[in-house]
Amino acid sequence: MLTTLAVENYRSLRRMVMPLRGLNVVTGANGTGKSSLYRALRLLADASRNGAVAALAREGGLQSTLWAGPEHVRKDRPVQGTVRTKAVGLRMGFAGDDYGYLMDLGLPIPNGSVFDLDPEIKREALWAGPFLRPAALLVERVNREVRIRSGSGEWQRGGHQLQTFDSMLSEFADPERAPELLTVRDRLRSWRFYDHFRTDADAPARRVQIGTRTPVMAPDGSDVAAALQTIKEIGAKGALNDAVALAFPGSHVEIVNTAGRFEIAFRQHGLLRPLSGAELSDGTLRYLLWVAALLTPRPPELLVLNEPETSLHPDLLPALANLVVIAAKEAQVIVVTHSRPFVASLEALTDDLHTIELVKDHGATTIAGQGPLDEPPWKWPTR
Incomplete structure (x- = not known):
């Protein structure tokens, strides 16, 4: 089961670290970032099939999907453009009790190619446990190079270089030295989306x-x-x-x-x-x-539903909520909805509902009531 979902610089998700449980409902008004969160989950799943770059292209490319606000937000001043101090990066990742994974996408160094606007995978990491720390790293990719931690703790080269647009999840397979990578890949491929x-x-x-x-x-x-x-x-x-x-x-x-x-x-x-x-x-x-x-x-291990109440009469919402609760007994479920009656129907059926309300703050999506100290532990590695 996923315990943490982290996204940075994707559309309105400037920086989000979201705790997850067995049955989760993501709600909020229109325009608060629910669809962006749903798409970010799909991008993570696409990475397991080497489709993250193509999925970004269908959305208009990396530059169209990046956070459109300033790099640094000062709430005591009007929003204004500033000189960028960090490299462009779209980061996504998740963690569970056993494994965690993240991907960092950025822009290539221009070299005259017609594909200079294609995003590159700058960094990937797979680790053991609920949060990333150096000692927990199992497999990591920096630019094109993959390296694997052996049983003795020594780092070994993966054996071949990846293309900048290829994910190590889909293109690197070593069942003897990195069986955890195959396990996580299969998990992501089992994620199921209905929309x-x-x-x-x-x-x-x-x-x-x-x-x-x-x-x-x-x-x-x-x-x-x-x-x-x-x-x-x-x-x-x-x-x-x-x-x-x-x-x-x-x-x-x-x-x-x-x-x-x-x-x-x-x-x-x-x-x-x-x-x-x-x-x-x-x-x-x-x-x-x-x-x-x-x-x-x-x-599946994870079932993601995007606005399942759409076009249903209110009288059907309790029956639909009952189906969701039944599904959550066998799979982790994330429901994205703006329907408060549907959320109320779910609340009437279970005490284990984890409700996450999204709100906008200076154009960025945030979780209502969540301060910096309320976030699950999460750290993005440097490139």
Whole structure:
């Protein structure tokens, strides 16, 4: 389980060190940085597949995603530009009870290449324990060079140099000397993100699809029928029927199999025939998508949900909150939401909810009520 998430200089996240628990809700008004936090988590996950640089490019490049305010903020003076004293850097990292990892991205030294605006990975570090200290370092990367700490405590060269745009998580593998690196990489790759399911007339979730066993629903929900049938067969007994009945009393879901093609059949009290996926209302289909995502028979280490309450009627929020609480029994969960009724529904179901409210202070995202002494221990290494 992650205990700390740290981000520096990413959009409005000028400097944030956030404590995490099993079930976390990140809330706040529009524009306080919730989406930036969600994207930062996705960037960390992308690093495990060597996709962090490409993900930044899709957002407009490193310069478009960097903190846009001054390097030093003086609250007793008007905001004004200053001469930069430190190198440009976007830093992201996390820590748990067993391992921690961080990445520091910066700009290259111009050399006339057309790729001079591509970010470079300047520093990566993997350590044992909840916070970084020299004695806890296991593997580190400085510019292109990787080195590994041996069992005797001596540092050894990794054996080859990385490209400036390649992460050691994805491009360096040494199961004998650095098995911890492979462990952390696999963990990051298991992180699961769900964000704004489509429910329009042409949405993938409304189409009839070839069905195979699907313990993990696709991010776009295109295999929702197969995912629901998989939950029926190998998931928690009765969980699917209970989730549907809680939201829509007297209703249940069946999956119609026609020559291997799966389709949702939603049986509702008072109707003579079931409704197909193409006929369902946007809210009903969206709820069934969340059922398929949260009752997964193969839970991830970390499940991140971005505004799951979107387009749902307030009457469905308690049922959705119940799904989130069930999911948190098997996985660490981070929910990003601005809906106070949804947060209240979660609070009514569990005493273990960790609520993090984001606010803006001079343009920078901060955690409400968190002072410097309230932060988890965290230190960024020098380049």
